[in-house]
Amino acid sequence: MFAPLRPVAAHTDRRPNEDEVTTLDSATVPDQAVRSKAAPRPAWLSGIGAFQSAAVLYMAVAFLLPVLLMTIRAVSDPQNFVDAFSSGIFRRSIWTTVRMSLTVTVVCLVVSYPYAYVLARARRTIVIILATCLLVSFWTSTLVRTYSWQLLLNNTGLINTAMVALGIVDEPIRMMGTDFAVYLGMAHVLAPYTVLTIYAQMRAIPRELEEAAQIMGSRPATVFWRVIVPLSRPGALAGAVLVFVMALGFYITPQILGSAQNVYIGTAIVQQVQAFLSTDVGAAQAVVLLLIVLITLAVGGKYLGIGRILGLDKAGQR
Template structure:
């Protein structure tokens, strides 16, 4: 009996406690990053949220003021309208470009990829000033059209709604093309060929097979475009006018000119909450990690 009890003793020994949070040698590498994010992101975020409810006095006054003033509601509606239009135009330009990248030889594909990545290597401010040189009354486009006799007077493109959309689409294109191409490059081309062998036309095989399979990448690209467009500041400020004010410009005006820090914090909080809601809704229907990180 004692022998049996002795043999069974190790099996009845207390199991080691499960560690729900532990940092091993490699896990310690993430600690500096977490501290950095807490200091430069989380702490200011909490401070902004608190200020939106306490400045100039405690309560929901700043949020009530957003909806009580027609001018502010007009800015919010204009922001959504511009963001939706920019997203639509970006889709019309990015989808054919990404699809063409899957058809061309590797050399041309690399060239097209470099062209698309060039904006990432250039400051948004520099690109916006370049667009001013391009779109102004004495800019490249108007000068060229005047020289060839196409127009007699310069076409006003700067400080207009179309100028804002043009500039924002130029900035947004890479963020839409890259996830679209990441998804399209993983689609087996033999599926389309099989559909054509079964009697489908090339256009029918494209719309009924390729397009549905590319939807995750398209949705991810459009989501990135729309969320970014909601918070744009530099491009609308430089290319647009007072009638095209967006919420990012309004926040800066409230901070730098009017000194209404609590109201600006309320606007920024609303924008943040809206972004998180969009991401949450999209996450319910899309595998964003797969769409954004997929490799060919």
């Protein structure tokens, strides 16, 4: 385990001093180390640099290339975009997607605040219950949960059966194929993200601030609105941008639970490629969706920092 200690003997004549320690910089040392052994190799081909170059190459070929080629293919013939927008389904789908994604984002924020607050401040037992339910749900795949909502929201599903049995309604309400079903299904998938970002931000609020506000005579509701909400706003907004962007790219939930008339952009694209077999027009529509996502992220990133939206700030701090 301590094999690297061995060469110390060879170096006893030159004691490392402060300067050398601080210049032990990954950019300079590898070069020296390599040069002493063999002919110099460029940094990007030696040691860690070689691994990194290979990894960058992998991402370029396996991920960036397909997206880039699709974009080039779509842009190479402007007719693709003309055809894309001449489809009424697609034009409507843009508005449907943006409108429903915004609604889902608002629902997620409203639902997440009380949940995150209790998660951050309640007794241990309650925290464990809330965390377990949230995480089991979070790790159940979107497809499986959407399937489950289909079972529950059916005319013969549990919710309708129970409501009829309890006399709340006389006959089953149609819930499948409505916007309500999509909001429910999507918020169920996306709310954990806002809960977790708001929770992380709330944990950072010192309890003393709330106590101080209470001592000064604030009611709990006032403490919530004047202390908790302003101090957790950055986390909430970052979570909201993330959730909005994720909602824009949804396919499974609106396709299974939503109406056949108001389709999502994702559905329009899949239809174009798989049913109409016009891949290039589908590619053009995919480029439009990608642009909407990138513009949202650029605007959100300008005010909140892109690292915060993608959860990278925590990776850097911890």
